[in-house]
Amino acid sequence: MPRDGSANRQRILDAAERLVIDNGFNATTLDQVIAAAGTSKGAFFHHFDGKAALARALVERYAAGDVAHLEGALEATAGIDDPAERALAFVQVFVDGADELMQEQSSCLYAAMLAERQLIVDGTTSSIRDAATAWRVEFAKILRAAFDARAPVPDIDVDDLSDHLFATFEGGFVLARALEDPSAMRSQLVVYRQLLSAVLAA
Structure with missing residues:
Protein backbone atom coordinates (compact mmCIF):
# COMPACT_ATOMS: atom_id res chain seq x y z
CA MET A 1 0.00 0.00 0.00
CA ASP A 49 -8.48 22.20 3.78
CA GLY A 50 -12.22 21.86 4.16
CA LYS A 51 -15.44 21.13 2.33
CA ALA A 52 -14.70 23.57 -0.52
CA ALA A 53 -11.39 21.85 -1.24
CA LEU A 54 -13.15 18.49 -1.18
CA ALA A 55 -15.70 19.79 -3.71
CA ARG A 56 -12.97 20.94 -6.09
CA ALA A 57 -11.16 17.63 -5.83
CA LEU A 58 -14.37 15.68 -6.42
CA VAL A 59 -15.29 17.66 -9.53
CA GLU A 60 -11.77 17.59 -10.96
CA ARG A 61 -11.45 13.83 -10.49
CA TYR A 62 -14.90 13.08 -11.92
CA ALA A 63 -14.37 15.37 -14.92
CA ALA A 64 -10.98 13.79 -15.60
CA GLY A 65 -12.62 10.37 -15.60
CA ASP A 66 -15.31 11.66 -17.95
CA VAL A 67 -12.70 12.95 -20.40
CA ALA A 68 -10.86 9.62 -20.11
CA HIS A 69 -14.05 7.86 -21.28
CA LEU A 70 -14.17 10.24 -24.24
CA GLU A 71 -10.55 9.60 -25.11
CA GLY A 72 -11.08 5.85 -24.84
CA ALA A 73 -13.93 5.97 -27.35
CA LEU A 74 -11.90 8.16 -29.70
CA GLU A 75 -9.04 5.66 -29.58
CA ALA A 76 -11.34 2.65 -29.97
CA THR A 77 -12.84 4.08 -33.17
CA ALA A 78 -9.74 5.75 -34.61
CA GLY A 79 -9.13 2.96 -37.12
CA ILE A 80 -12.55 3.25 -38.79
CA ASP A 81 -12.06 4.97 -42.14
CA ASP A 82 -15.69 5.67 -43.06
CA PRO A 83 -16.73 8.86 -41.17
CA ALA A 84 -20.39 7.85 -40.76
CA GLU A 85 -19.45 4.40 -39.53
CA ARG A 86 -17.04 5.94 -37.04
CA ALA A 87 -19.72 8.30 -35.70
CA LEU A 88 -22.09 5.39 -35.10
CA ALA A 89 -19.34 3.21 -33.66
CA PHE A 90 -18.38 6.02 -31.27
CA VAL A 91 -21.90 6.06 -29.83
CA GLN A 92 -21.98 2.25 -29.80
CA VAL A 93 -19.00 2.23 -27.44
CA PHE A 94 -21.20 3.87 -24.82
CA VAL A 95 -24.25 1.74 -25.62
CA ASP A 96 -22.12 -1.33 -24.95
CA GLY A 97 -20.78 0.10 -21.68
CA ALA A 98 -24.01 1.62 -20.35
CA ASP A 99 -25.09 -1.27 -18.13
CA GLU A 100 -21.66 -1.53 -16.53
CA LEU A 101 -21.65 2.21 -15.94
CA MET A 102 -25.00 2.04 -14.18
CA GLN A 103 -23.75 -0.80 -11.98
CA GLU A 104 -20.88 1.42 -10.86
CA GLN A 105 -22.99 4.48 -10.02
CA SER A 106 -26.66 5.35 -9.69
CA SER A 107 -26.41 8.92 -10.91
CA CYS A 108 -23.98 11.59 -12.07
CA LEU A 109 -21.94 13.84 -9.80
CA TYR A 110 -22.38 16.72 -12.26
CA ALA A 111 -26.07 17.13 -11.48
CA ALA A 112 -25.47 17.18 -7.73
CA MET A 113 -22.69 19.77 -7.96
CA LEU A 114 -24.38 22.01 -10.52
CA ALA A 115 -27.48 22.15 -8.32
CA GLU A 116 -25.44 24.19 -5.83
CA ARG A 117 -25.28 27.75 -7.13
CA GLN A 118 -22.38 28.73 -4.87
CA LEU A 119 -20.19 26.03 -6.42
CA ILE A 120 -20.86 27.59 -9.82
CA VAL A 121 -20.20 31.12 -8.59
CA ASP A 122 -16.87 30.27 -6.96
CA GLY A 123 -15.64 28.34 -10.00
CA THR A 124 -15.68 24.90 -8.42
CA THR A 125 -17.69 23.47 -11.32
CA SER A 126 -15.48 24.90 -14.08
CA SER A 127 -14.02 21.43 -14.69
CA ILE A 128 -17.52 20.28 -15.68
CA ARG A 129 -17.68 22.99 -18.33
CA ASP A 130 -14.25 21.97 -19.57
CA ALA A 131 -15.29 18.32 -19.82
CA ALA A 132 -18.53 19.18 -21.65
CA THR A 133 -16.58 21.36 -24.06
CA ALA A 134 -14.09 18.56 -24.72
CA TRP A 135 -16.96 16.20 -25.57
CA ARG A 136 -18.52 18.81 -27.86
CA VAL A 137 -15.30 19.55 -29.73
CA GLU A 138 -14.09 15.98 -30.21
CA PHE A 139 -17.38 14.34 -31.17
CA ALA A 140 -18.28 17.30 -33.38
CA LYS A 141 -15.10 16.62 -35.40
CA ILE A 142 -16.35 13.11 -36.09
CA LEU A 143 -19.86 14.30 -36.93
CA ARG A 144 -18.57 17.07 -39.17
CA ALA A 145 -16.48 14.59 -41.14
CA ALA A 146 -19.52 12.32 -41.51
CA PHE A 147 -21.70 15.18 -42.73
CA ASP A 148 -19.04 16.63 -45.03
CA ALA A 149 -18.87 13.27 -46.80
CA ARG A 150 -22.54 13.64 -47.73
CA ALA A 151 -24.19 15.71 -50.41
CA PRO A 152 -26.13 17.73 -49.59
CA VAL A 153 -24.93 18.36 -46.05
CA PRO A 154 -27.81 17.98 -43.53
CA ASP A 155 -29.07 21.27 -42.07
CA ILE A 156 -28.12 20.40 -38.51
CA ASP A 157 -25.90 22.28 -36.08
CA VAL A 158 -23.07 19.84 -35.48
CA ASP A 159 -22.11 21.30 -32.11
CA ASP A 160 -25.69 20.98 -30.89
CA LEU A 161 -25.87 17.38 -32.10
CA SER A 162 -22.61 16.67 -30.30
CA ASP A 163 -23.91 18.31 -27.10
CA HIS A 164 -27.02 16.18 -27.39
CA LEU A 165 -24.97 13.05 -26.73
CA PHE A 166 -23.63 14.60 -23.52
CA ALA A 167 -27.18 15.60 -22.57
CA THR A 168 -28.37 12.05 -23.28
CA PHE A 169 -25.96 10.73 -20.66
CA GLU A 170 -27.19 13.20 -18.05
CA GLY A 171 -30.83 12.61 -18.94
CA GLY A 172 -30.23 8.88 -18.90
CA PHE A 173 -29.06 9.07 -15.29
CA VAL A 174 -32.13 11.08 -14.30
CA LEU A 175 -34.53 8.75 -16.11
CA ALA A 176 -32.88 5.64 -14.68
CA ARG A 177 -33.24 6.98 -11.16
CA ALA A 178 -36.80 8.26 -11.69
CA LEU A 179 -37.99 4.96 -13.15
CA GLU A 180 -35.76 2.84 -10.91
CA ASP A 181 -34.62 1.16 -14.11
CA PRO A 182 -30.86 1.15 -14.77
CA SER A 183 -31.46 0.00 -18.35
CA ALA A 184 -32.88 3.45 -19.16
CA MET A 185 -29.38 4.79 -19.78
CA ARG A 186 -28.66 2.19 -22.46
CA SER A 187 -32.12 2.65 -23.99
CA GLN A 188 -31.59 6.40 -24.39
CA LEU A 189 -28.17 5.89 -25.98
CA VAL A 190 -29.68 3.33 -28.38
CA VAL A 191 -32.33 5.88 -29.40
CA TYR A 192 -29.64 8.54 -29.93
CA ARG A 193 -27.70 6.15 -32.16
CA GLN A 194 -30.85 5.27 -34.12
CA LEU A 195 -31.63 8.94 -34.69
CA LEU A 196 -28.06 9.65 -35.75
CA SER A 197 -28.15 6.68 -38.13
CA ALA A 198 -31.37 7.97 -39.68
CA VAL A 199 -29.88 11.43 -40.19
CA LEU A 200 -26.76 10.04 -41.81
CA ALA A 201 -28.78 7.73 -44.06
CA ALA A 202 -31.43 10.28 -45.07
Whole structure:
Protein backbone atom coordinates (compact mmCIF):
# COMPACT_ATOMS: atom_id res chain seq x y z
CA MET A 1 0.00 0.00 0.00
CA PRO A 2 1.33 3.49 -0.81
CA ARG A 3 2.95 5.22 2.17
CA ASP A 4 2.15 8.73 0.91
CA GLY A 5 -1.49 8.61 1.97
CA SER A 6 -2.84 8.51 -1.59
CA ALA A 7 -4.96 5.43 -0.86
CA ASN A 8 -6.61 7.21 2.08
CA ARG A 9 -7.26 10.27 -0.09
CA GLN A 10 -8.94 8.07 -2.69
CA ARG A 11 -11.10 6.43 -0.02
CA ILE A 12 -12.25 9.85 1.14
CA LEU A 13 -13.07 10.93 -2.41
CA ASP A 14 -14.89 7.64 -3.14
CA ALA A 15 -16.99 7.97 0.01
CA ALA A 16 -17.73 11.64 -0.64
CA GLU A 17 -18.73 10.97 -4.23
CA ARG A 18 -21.25 8.30 -3.21
CA LEU A 19 -22.73 10.51 -0.50
CA VAL A 20 -22.97 13.62 -2.69
CA ILE A 21 -24.60 11.69 -5.54
CA ASP A 22 -27.15 10.18 -3.15
CA ASN A 23 -27.82 13.17 -0.88
CA GLY A 24 -26.56 16.34 -2.59
CA PHE A 25 -23.49 18.37 -1.71
CA ASN A 26 -24.94 20.71 0.92
CA ALA A 27 -26.70 17.84 2.69
CA THR A 28 -23.46 15.87 2.94
CA THR A 29 -21.44 16.68 6.04
CA LEU A 30 -17.72 16.19 6.57
CA ASP A 31 -18.50 13.92 9.53
CA GLN A 32 -20.51 11.68 7.20
CA VAL A 33 -17.68 11.58 4.69
CA ILE A 34 -15.09 10.80 7.35
CA ALA A 35 -17.24 8.02 8.82
CA ALA A 36 -18.01 6.49 5.42
CA ALA A 37 -14.33 6.58 4.48
CA GLY A 38 -13.35 4.94 7.74
CA THR A 39 -10.76 7.59 8.43
CA SER A 40 -10.13 10.35 10.96
CA LYS A 41 -10.58 14.12 10.95
CA GLY A 42 -6.83 14.52 11.11
CA ALA A 43 -6.39 12.36 8.03
CA PHE A 44 -9.14 14.23 6.21
CA PHE A 45 -7.62 17.64 6.90
CA HIS A 46 -4.21 16.35 5.90
CA HIS A 47 -5.57 16.05 2.35
CA PHE A 48 -8.27 18.73 2.21
CA ASP A 49 -8.48 22.20 3.78
CA GLY A 50 -12.22 21.86 4.16
CA LYS A 51 -15.44 21.13 2.33
CA ALA A 52 -14.70 23.57 -0.52
CA ALA A 53 -11.39 21.85 -1.24
CA LEU A 54 -13.15 18.49 -1.18
CA ALA A 55 -15.70 19.79 -3.71
CA ARG A 56 -12.97 20.94 -6.09
CA ALA A 57 -11.16 17.63 -5.83
CA LEU A 58 -14.37 15.68 -6.42
CA VAL A 59 -15.29 17.66 -9.53
CA GLU A 60 -11.77 17.59 -10.96
CA ARG A 61 -11.45 13.83 -10.49
CA TYR A 62 -14.90 13.08 -11.92
CA ALA A 63 -14.37 15.37 -14.92
CA ALA A 64 -10.98 13.79 -15.60
CA GLY A 65 -12.62 10.37 -15.60
CA ASP A 66 -15.31 11.66 -17.95
CA VAL A 67 -12.70 12.95 -20.40
CA ALA A 68 -10.86 9.62 -20.11
CA HIS A 69 -14.05 7.86 -21.28
CA LEU A 70 -14.17 10.24 -24.24
CA GLU A 71 -10.55 9.60 -25.11
CA GLY A 72 -11.08 5.85 -24.84
CA ALA A 73 -13.93 5.97 -27.35
CA LEU A 74 -11.90 8.16 -29.70
CA GLU A 75 -9.04 5.66 -29.58
CA ALA A 76 -11.34 2.65 -29.97
CA THR A 77 -12.84 4.08 -33.17
CA ALA A 78 -9.74 5.75 -34.61
CA GLY A 79 -9.13 2.96 -37.12
CA ILE A 80 -12.55 3.25 -38.79
CA ASP A 81 -12.06 4.97 -42.14
CA ASP A 82 -15.69 5.67 -43.06
CA PRO A 83 -16.73 8.86 -41.17
CA ALA A 84 -20.39 7.85 -40.76
CA GLU A 85 -19.45 4.40 -39.53
CA ARG A 86 -17.04 5.94 -37.04
CA ALA A 87 -19.72 8.30 -35.70
CA LEU A 88 -22.09 5.39 -35.10
CA ALA A 89 -19.34 3.21 -33.66
CA PHE A 90 -18.38 6.02 -31.27
CA VAL A 91 -21.90 6.06 -29.83
CA GLN A 92 -21.98 2.25 -29.80
CA VAL A 93 -19.00 2.23 -27.44
CA PHE A 94 -21.20 3.87 -24.82
CA VAL A 95 -24.25 1.74 -25.62
CA ASP A 96 -22.12 -1.33 -24.95
CA GLY A 97 -20.78 0.10 -21.68
CA ALA A 98 -24.01 1.62 -20.35
CA ASP A 99 -25.09 -1.27 -18.13
CA GLU A 100 -21.66 -1.53 -16.53
CA LEU A 101 -21.65 2.21 -15.94
CA MET A 102 -25.00 2.04 -14.18
CA GLN A 103 -23.75 -0.80 -11.98
CA GLU A 104 -20.88 1.42 -10.86
CA GLN A 105 -22.99 4.48 -10.02
CA SER A 106 -26.66 5.35 -9.69
CA SER A 107 -26.41 8.92 -10.91
CA CYS A 108 -23.98 11.59 -12.07
CA LEU A 109 -21.94 13.84 -9.80
CA TYR A 110 -22.38 16.72 -12.26
CA ALA A 111 -26.07 17.13 -11.48
CA ALA A 112 -25.47 17.18 -7.73
CA MET A 113 -22.69 19.77 -7.96
CA LEU A 114 -24.38 22.01 -10.52
CA ALA A 115 -27.48 22.15 -8.32
CA GLU A 116 -25.44 24.19 -5.83
CA ARG A 117 -25.28 27.75 -7.13
CA GLN A 118 -22.38 28.73 -4.87
CA LEU A 119 -20.19 26.03 -6.42
CA ILE A 120 -20.86 27.59 -9.82
CA VAL A 121 -20.20 31.12 -8.59
CA ASP A 122 -16.87 30.27 -6.96
CA GLY A 123 -15.64 28.34 -10.00
CA THR A 124 -15.68 24.90 -8.42
CA THR A 125 -17.69 23.47 -11.32
CA SER A 126 -15.48 24.90 -14.08
CA SER A 127 -14.02 21.43 -14.69
CA ILE A 128 -17.52 20.28 -15.68
CA ARG A 129 -17.68 22.99 -18.33
CA ASP A 130 -14.25 21.97 -19.57
CA ALA A 131 -15.29 18.32 -19.82
CA ALA A 132 -18.53 19.18 -21.65
CA THR A 133 -16.58 21.36 -24.06
CA ALA A 134 -14.09 18.56 -24.72
CA TRP A 135 -16.96 16.20 -25.57
CA ARG A 136 -18.52 18.81 -27.86
CA VAL A 137 -15.30 19.55 -29.73
CA GLU A 138 -14.09 15.98 -30.21
CA PHE A 139 -17.38 14.34 -31.17
CA ALA A 140 -18.28 17.30 -33.38
CA LYS A 141 -15.10 16.62 -35.40
CA ILE A 142 -16.35 13.11 -36.09
CA LEU A 143 -19.86 14.30 -36.93
CA ARG A 144 -18.57 17.07 -39.17
CA ALA A 145 -16.48 14.59 -41.14
CA ALA A 146 -19.52 12.32 -41.51
CA PHE A 147 -21.70 15.18 -42.73
CA ASP A 148 -19.04 16.63 -45.03
CA ALA A 149 -18.87 13.27 -46.80
CA ARG A 150 -22.54 13.64 -47.73
CA ALA A 151 -24.19 15.71 -50.41
CA PRO A 152 -26.13 17.73 -49.59
CA VAL A 153 -24.93 18.36 -46.05
CA PRO A 154 -27.81 17.98 -43.53
CA ASP A 155 -29.07 21.27 -42.07
CA ILE A 156 -28.12 20.40 -38.51
CA ASP A 157 -25.90 22.28 -36.08
CA VAL A 158 -23.07 19.84 -35.48
CA ASP A 159 -22.11 21.30 -32.11
CA ASP A 160 -25.69 20.98 -30.89
CA LEU A 161 -25.87 17.38 -32.10
CA SER A 162 -22.61 16.67 -30.30
CA ASP A 163 -23.91 18.31 -27.10
CA HIS A 164 -27.02 16.18 -27.39
CA LEU A 165 -24.97 13.05 -26.73
CA PHE A 166 -23.63 14.60 -23.52
CA ALA A 167 -27.18 15.60 -22.57
CA THR A 168 -28.37 12.05 -23.28
CA PHE A 169 -25.96 10.73 -20.66
CA GLU A 170 -27.19 13.20 -18.05
CA GLY A 171 -30.83 12.61 -18.94
CA GLY A 172 -30.23 8.88 -18.90
CA PHE A 173 -29.06 9.07 -15.29
CA VAL A 174 -32.13 11.08 -14.30
CA LEU A 175 -34.53 8.75 -16.11
CA ALA A 176 -32.88 5.64 -14.68
CA ARG A 177 -33.24 6.98 -11.16
CA ALA A 178 -36.80 8.26 -11.69
CA LEU A 179 -37.99 4.96 -13.15
CA GLU A 180 -35.76 2.84 -10.91
CA ASP A 181 -34.62 1.16 -14.11
CA PRO A 182 -30.86 1.15 -14.77
CA SER A 183 -31.46 0.00 -18.35
CA ALA A 184 -32.88 3.45 -19.16
CA MET A 185 -29.38 4.79 -19.78
CA ARG A 186 -28.66 2.19 -22.46
CA SER A 187 -32.12 2.65 -23.99
CA GLN A 188 -31.59 6.40 -24.39
CA LEU A 189 -28.17 5.89 -25.98
CA VAL A 190 -29.68 3.33 -28.38
CA VAL A 191 -32.33 5.88 -29.40
CA TYR A 192 -29.64 8.54 -29.93
CA ARG A 193 -27.70 6.15 -32.16
CA GLN A 194 -30.85 5.27 -34.12
CA LEU A 195 -31.63 8.94 -34.69
CA LEU A 196 -28.06 9.65 -35.75
CA SER A 197 -28.15 6.68 -38.13
CA ALA A 198 -31.37 7.97 -39.68
CA VAL A 199 -29.88 11.43 -40.19
CA LEU A 200 -26.76 10.04 -41.81
CA ALA A 201 -28.78 7.73 -44.06
CA ALA A 202 -31.43 10.28 -45.07
